[in-house]
Amino acid sequence: MLIVFGGLPGTGKTSISKTLARRRSAAYLRIDAIEQSIKNAGVLRGEVGAAGYSVAYALAESNLVLGQTVIVDGVNPVETSRRAWRDTAAQASVRLVEIEIICSDRAEHRRRVEGRSSDIPGHRPPNWASVIEQDYEPWDLPHIVIDTAKITSDEALSSLERHLNLPTNGVINDRSTGLDVKRIAANLIATDVAVARQFYADFLGLDIVMDLGWIVTYEGGGQSFPQVSVACDGGSGTAVPMLSIEVGDADEAHRRALASGLPIEYGIVTESWGVRRFHVRDPFGNLVNILSHG
Numbered sequence: 001m002l003i004v005f006g007g008l009p010g011t012g013k014t015s016i017s018k019t020l021a022r023r024r025s026a027a028y029l030r031i032d033a034i035e036q037s038i039k040n041a042g043v044l045r046g047e048v049g050a051a052g053y054s055v056a057y058a059l060a061e062s063n064l065v066l067g068q069t070v071i072v073d074g075v076n077p078v079e080t081s082r083r084a085w086r087d088t089a090a091q092a093s094v095r096l097v098e099i100e101i102i103c104s105d106r107a108e109h110r111r112r113v114e115g116r117s118s119d120i121p122g123h124r125p126p127n128w129a130s131v132i133e134q135d136y137e138p139w140d141l142p143h144i145v146i147d148t149a150k151i152t153s154d155e156a157l158s159s160l161e162r163h164l165n166l167p168t169n170g171v172i173n174d175r176s177t178g179l180d181v182k183r184i185a186a187n188l189i190a191t192d193v194a195v196a197r198q199f200y201a202d203f204l205g206l207d208i209v210m211d212l213g214w215i216v217t218y219e220g221g222g223q224s225f226p227q228v229s230v231a232c233d234g235g236s237g238t239a240v241p242m243l244s245i246e247v248g249d250a251d252e253a254h255r256r257a258l259a260s261g262l263p264i265e266y267g268i269v270t271e272s273w274g275v276r277r278f279h280v281r282d283p284f285g286n287l288v289n290i291l292s293h294g
Contacts, residue, residue: 001069001164001293002060002089002274006076007101008134009126010113012148016101016156017073023157024071027063029056031074036123053081057088064092077136086272095293096274097164098143101156105149142235142273184226185217186243188286195283203260204245234279234289238266241279241289250276250292257290 003026005017014030021028035052038044044051053074060070076082082098089096103109113128126134144163146156190196193216200206206218234240247253254268257280265287267278277291 001095001097002064002072002085002092003069003097003099003164004072004074004076004082004085005099005101006074006082006139008075008077008103008109008136009131010109010116011101011103012112012153012156013099013101014073015153016146016148016160017071019153019157020160021071023161024069026069026071027060029059029070029072029074030120031056031072031076032118032123033120034059036120040122050081053084057084060085061088061092064088064094075134075136077134079137079140082139082141086274089274090270090272094274098139098141098273099160100139100143100145102145102147103149104147108149184228187215188242188282188284190284198260199262199282203256203262204247234287235273236266236269236271238279239287242286244289244291247290247292250278250290253290253292254278 003017003020005013007013014032018028018030020026031052034055035048038048038051038055056072056074060072063070072085074081076085085098086096103112109131110128113126113131116125118125144160146159148156151159188196193214196216196218197208200218201208204218204220206220208216209219210217229244231240250268254264257264257278263281265279265281268276269278270276275291275293277289280288280290282288
């Protein structure tokens, strides 16, 4: 997995990304450290420019192909660098998670920038004027946004680990006032519930755990957190699917769907956000998104 952090200096991304890397035993690539090392080497006549990021792309891919999780800590300010990280993940055939760290409280952000010192020898942190004048382009693809003006670093880490479907090592968000949601089930309308067996049992391999005649519940053997997605687009210009079902191997699922004569409406493709997927219709006409992560 490739986890890429971005955000202006002073938002808190180094603290969060470094702690996440330590908890996950991940390779940690800090752009500031790489750029300062290049400057210290004295081999450049001008500015470092994109050299630091180019080195980081190569280091990330070298670790990813070995099966190592890589966490990148950088401003990641422009679409060019973000696209390069997507290409790096695609070349290594791994899942990409993009995280933007912001601080919506301008006064707090300025206080952090003006009050911090560098832990990298020779590195001079930017001042407030250079931070607000930074060429920072808006993100144009879906990504995680963490606002450190509204939650603590511990709360941010807990949120990220839940999103990544990783253990939280006992970290509990004591400020949460939400209900204890155990399970979320999709209820699909059907005129004949028995017709569902071919798609949900025979094709997907789900087990029937409840059959009351008027409702049949299918269940898989995997473990995941309860999730609800709200979307205005299905991604890549597709329709919003009724269901998203993650499988171990999307290509194998696609092969079986074709062999079964199921109506494929999109894919199979590897998307820029790191999933491989296709869309298929169930017997009731519901659009189902079948996907797997790298």
